[in-house]
Amino acid sequence: MATTTLNPAAPAYRSALYEWLTTTDHKKIGIMYLINSIIFFLAGGILALIVRLQLVIPKDATTIGGLVSPEFYNQAFTMHASFMLFLFIIPILAGFGNYAVPLQIGAPDMAFPRINALSFWLLPLGGALMASGFLATGGAAASGWTEYPPLSGAKFNGPGTDLWIMGLTLIGTSSILGAINFLVTIFKMRAPGMTLFRMPIMVWTILVTSVLVLMATPVLTSALIMLFIDRNYGGHFFDPANGGNAILYQNVFWFYSHPAVYIMILPAMGIVSEVLPVFSRKPLFGYKAFVFATVAIGALGFSVWAHHMFTTGAVFLPFFSLMTFLIAVPTGVKMFNWIATLWRGKLTFSTPLVFATGFLTMFLIGGLNGAFSAAVPVDFAIHDTYWVVAHLHYVLFGGSVFGVFAGIYYWFPKMTGRMLNETLGKLQFLIMFIGFNMTFFPMHQLGLAGMPRRIADYSASAGWTDLNIVATIGGFTIAASILPFLWNVLVSLRSGRIAGDDPWEGNTLEWATSSPPPPYNFDHLPEIRSERPVFDARHGQAAAH
Amino acid sequence: MTADATALTTHGPALETHGSGGMGNPVLGMLLFITSEVMFFAGLFAAYFSIRAGYTEVINSVSTHVWPPTQFQHLLNPFTLTTESGALNLILPATLILLSSSVTCQLGLMAIRRNDRRGFVRAFAVTLVLGVSFLLLQAFDYSVLMHEGLTMGATTFGTTYFTLTGFHGAHVFGGALMLSVVVYRGMAGQFSAKHHDMVEAVSWYWHFVDVVWLLLFSILYLL
Numbered sequence: 041m042a043t044t045t046l047n048p049a050a051p052a053y054r055s056a057l058y059e060w061l062t063t064t065d066h067k068k069i070g071i072m073y074l075i076n077s078i079i080f081f082l083a084g085g086i087l088a089l090i091v092r093l094q095l096v097i098p099k100d101a102t103t104i105g106g107l108v109s110p111e112f113y114n115q116a117f118t119m120h121a122s123f124m125l126f127l128f129i130i131p132i133l134a135g136f137g138n139y140a141v142p143l144q145i146g147a148p149d150m151a152f153p154r155i156n157a158l159s160f161w162l163l164p165l166g167g168a169l170m171a172s173g174f175l176a177t178g179g180a181a182a183s184g185w186t187e188y189p190p191l192s193g194a195k196f197n198g199p200g201t202d203l204w205i206m207g208l209t210l211i212g213t214s215s216i217l218g219a220i221n222f223l224v225t226i227f228k229m230r231a232p233g234m235t236l237f238r239m240p241i242m243v244w245t246i247l248v249t250s251v252l253v254l255m256a257t258p259v260l261t262s263a264l265i266m267l268f269i270d271r272n273y274g275g276h277f278f279d280p281a282n283g284g285n286a287i288l289y290q291n292v293f294w295f296y297s298h299p300a301v302y303i304m305i306l307p308a309m310g311i312v313s314e315v316l317p318v319f320s321r322k323p324l325f326g327y328k329a330f331v332f333a334t335v336a337i338g339a340l341g342f343s344v345w346a347h348h349m350f351t352t353g354a355v356f357l358p359f360f361s362l363m364t365f366l367i368a369v370p371t372g373v374k375m376f377n378w379i380a381t382l383w384r385g386k387l388t389f390s391t392p393l394v395f396a397t398g399f400l401t402m403f404l405i406g407g408l409n410g411a412f413s414a415a416v417p418v419d420f421a422i423h424d425t426y427w428v429v430a431h432l433h434y435v436l437f438g439g440s441v442f443g444v445f446a447g448i449y450y451w452f453p454k455m456t457g458r459m460l461n462e463t464l465g466k467l468q469f470l471i472m473f474i475g476f477n478m479t480f481f482p483m484h485q486l487g488l489a490g491m492p493r494r495i496a497d498y499s500a501s502a503g504w505t506d507l508n509i510v511a512t513i514g515g516f517t518i519a520a521s522i523l524p525f526l527w528n529v530l531v532s533l534r535s536g537r538i539a540g541d542d543p544w545e546g547n548t549l550e551w552a553t554s555s556p557p558p559p560y561n562f563d564h565l566p567e568i569r570s571e572r573p574v575f576d577a578r579h580g581q582a583a584a585h
Numbered sequence: 586m587t588a589d590a591t592a593l594t595t596h597g598p599a600l601e602t603h604g605s606g607g608m609g610n611p612v613l614g615m616l617l618f619i620t621s622e623v624m625f626f627a628g629l630f631a632a633y634f635s636i637r638a639g640y641t642e643v644i645n646s647v648s649t650h651v652w653p654p655t656q657f658q659h660l661l662n663p664f665t666l667t668t669e670s671g672a673l674n675l676i677l678p679a680t681l682i683l684l685s686s687s688v689t690c691q692l693g694l695m696a697i698r699r700n701d702r703r704g705f706v707r708a709f710a711v712t713l714v715l716g717v718s719f720l721l722l723q724a725f726d727y728s729v730l731m732h733e734g735l736t737m738g739a740t741t742f743g744t745t746y747f748t749l750t751g752f753h754g755a756h757v758f759g760g761a762l763m764l765s766v767v768v769y770r771g772m773a774g775q776f777s778a779k780h781h782d783m784v785e786a787v788s789w790y791w792h793f794v795d796v797v798w799l800l801l802f803s804i805l806y807l808l
Contacts, residue, residue: 224610224617228613292631
């Protein structure tokens with residue numbers, strides 16, 4: 041039988057919109073992750089400004105302090121945290137992973153491109169479900185992002201909480217599918233020569249993060265489902281009046297949510313570990329130590345969840361305190377790795393490095409005040425105070441968000457083919473850095489002065505007013521720092537300097553292809569003999585053989 | 586690409602990946618997915634054991650630990666085919682049906698490994714029928730239990746019983762959908778000894794669902 045060769049059909053015309061809506065290209069999906077996350081970052085930021093305006097001064101002084109009703113205030117801080125954690129930090133880091141991992145291991149795409157698209161599209165869907173709570177009777181979820189029962193029970197909260205549960209379940213499913221995709225991609229799709237210990241640190245952090253997602257996120261799903269059953273189908277899981285156990289929810293929830301804080305920081309550490317060597321013109325100090333420290337943080341992360349529950353009286357304090365202190369060891373190893381990478385490097389203070397140093401300093405403070413909180417007696421004093429708010433923002437904003445912006449400035453040229461403006465970038469950093477510290481540093485003192493989290497008002501005689509005013513001014517300063525960023529992106533997309541393939545003289549494989557890369561990523565790969573194949577190809581010729 | 590980047594790239598395109606060999610991507614993906622499912626059920630099992638350990642009833646004015654609650658104990662003997670009120674109790678037959686479906690599933694997998702597509706389709710079709718039968722029996726069992734007063738809201742036992750078995754049933758349903766796709770594709774002439782990653786993946790999932798039921802049956806009916 042003769043074989044017929046069909047003439048290749050002319051590709052059908054596809055509008056750019058159709059192309060983006062139906063794409064399975066990991067690079068486009070990664071960029072959509074970033075855009076979607078930044079939209080929720082802005083929404084969460086607006087909610088944060090509402091929170092700060094509410095607290096700027098006590099209500100009895102003037103009406104500014106009572107900007108919104110206490111009921112809406114509860115929704116605002118709950119949805120602020122939910123947006124920032126589940127729809128901004130976790131997905132934007134997954135977005136960087138999506139963009140960078142296949143490129144950095146020399147693969148043409150993720151292992152399951154269509155599942156990758158599904159992972160992304162579940163996010164706006166879950167986010168919309170969660171946000172639609174604002175339109176429901178009784179408003180959005182309002183019991184804090186932890187949604188502890190009995191406060192989150194049907195007795196106290198309307199359908200907004202159910203929408204929150206459904207939305208978060210979808211977002212969790214998105215994470216799990218993404219994690220499976222990353223793991224199969226990393227284990228099965230590496231280019232020849234790309235052994236595990238030649239993988240860029242970014243890939244290692246995504247690998248460990250994916251294991252955490254795979255093992256922890258389903259447990260959150262189970263907690264959410266039990267909560268949903270209690271709320272809607274007459275279940276008694278968390279209902280002590282009928283033999284249930286309210287602390288059970290906290291255990292199951294934190295079994296996810298503590299590993300989740302490493303899900304929220306490890307890829308940011310990965311970004312910083314990509315940026316520091318490139319801009320200090322040195323290899324990362326102690327590559328293997330860094331890898332093992334990442335694995336250790338991931339492993340220890342499963343044994344510390346109950347440090348969020350010290351004051352319940354239902355957990356074994358010495359064990360969870362000890363394990364929490366232990367996490368400081370691998371984290372400290374990383375800190376020294378980073379400092380030693382910078383040490384005597386030939387530093388070029390481009391915007392990515394500026395944000396990375398912001399990460400180092402602010403994350404250090406977040407780590408230190410976290411170690412304080414690990415001590416049981418100290419925790420009893422500061423539990424549920426603004427100290428905790430300060431701590432979590434120093435790691436999540438000072439750490440992760442500065443890492444995220446380092447990543448945006450670092451990879452924007454690869455994604456778009458154009459450079460972001462350096463002056464605007466540094467301006468953004470300066471305003472953000474000042475605003476961040478103005479907002480969150482006073483919260484340490486507020487916490488020590490006894491101001492509890494999640495209150496809609498406070499007494500003028502409590503002595504908290506001055507610091508709250510400073511924090512609110514700081515909050516608006518952070519908001520102002522977003523303007524140069526958005527302006528920078530808009531202007532640079534149209535008229536930024538052309539980047540070329542490798543504007544930073546990078547180390548890893550994404551810099552060996554064009555900017556933006558073709559859909560199949562690489563025409564040719566350089567030889568991979570270390571964790572810096574592009575550096576080797578650039579400098580190795582003379583020294584070789 | 587600019588001249589610079591071309592100069593960097595001295596080697597041809599990757600013909601094979603570093604991870605080629607070993608299990609196929611779909612099979613690895615399914616094993617990882619099953620890992621996540623194990624953790625999901627671990628959360629529910631942890632809740633079950635925690636609630637079970639704390640359950641007490643007042644018997645002869647003394648607070649006593651019993652499980653399952655005395656009022657439902659007569660419903661939970663798998664070794665009688667009728668309850669005390671005369672309704673059918675088919676949980677043991679349902680269990681045997683699900684267990685045998687794992688056997689037929691494995692037979693089908695072995696058939697496709699030796700390129701016997703007809704035997705594979707036949708075995709998987711039987712697996713599908715057994716799986717659906719299990720679901721029907723479970724639905725029947727639910728109606729009997731609810732008729733006898735065991736509902737979601739009837740003590741924490743009811744809550745955990747219906748949550749655990751309900752989510753297991755949902756997973757059997759998901760597995761049945763996967764089996765349908767595999768059978769359909771097999772009937773369309775797809776899969777061979779060399780190319781049957783999806784069959785491997787689905788059979789892994791089906792065995793997983795079976796193991797979960799064994800654990801559930803043990804803790805709810807036997808222990």
